[in-house]
Amino acid sequence: MATHPGGLTSTEAPAVRVRDLHRSFNRSGGVLEGLDLDVAPGEFVAVLGRSGTGKSTLLRALAGLDRDVDGYGEIEVPVAVSVVFQDSRLLPWKRLLDNVTFGLRAPDADERGRRALAEVGLAGRERAWPYELSGGEAQRASLARSLVREPQLLLADEPFGALDALTRIKMHELLRRLCEVHRPAVLLVTHDVDEAIVLADRIVVLDGGTVQTDVRVELTQRSPVAPGFGELRDFLLGRLGVQEHLGADFIAPGRRRATSATPS
């Protein structure tokens, strides 16, 4: 079946379609300068990029949180979008279940909220106050709050950035499991190359205001000791300028690389 770098089959409608997105801020030059990106339904895309390359700016535009983009050819996102941030943003004056179901107008909201809390391992904590939760538990609750809305698109901006290494690993397992069950399209902004490789179907690297690198993750195992993991990490670190540049033509063994998200 024909595929293009956006990960779509030739006939499939994308969950996210961005064309020629521009965003600048007063003092800086253009942050996003003609960015193109497709995300297929159910596809998990990680967004990497050096600090200030516009990752959060892109997510905010897709979340509808930025009304001042300079222009775009197209921005298509599904109706049901959930956003997860680095901090859980739970309302301190509401108990956990009420936080998870906040704004959810459905007759079975409570039941759905309980189910979502159980899915993230917080069954029995429905009446807890946010201040009673650890950082990891708060992020689990934040995931439950997102999933209870059954999003077709989950936008996550460094959701595990403030967690310790062990909790992060547990959260990776949880997020992967939740995504396998619920199958939202996911756009995850992260600074952590290993996190991107462990979680994503596809990784894009932003630079110069657009998608500079677009690589599909085709590992048999999602573990840092899996064959091919190290090569992909080196390749991505090279693209991020963290290691010595490995060369524009370097393709880690066993995977194909596209240099643009523009459909071919």
Ligand SMILES: Nc1ncnc2c1ncn2[C@@H]1O[C@H](COP(=O)(O)OP(=O)(O)OP(=O)(O)O)[C@@H](O)[C@H]1O
């Ligand atoms: N509201 C704003 N006003 C002015 N400049 C902004 C605003 N938001 C973002 N910027 C600038 O736009 C650039 C991109 O910011 P953005 O937060 O999208 O980068 P990022 O890639 O997410 O960075 P980081 O990895 O450090 O979080 C930065 O130079 C930032 O200073």
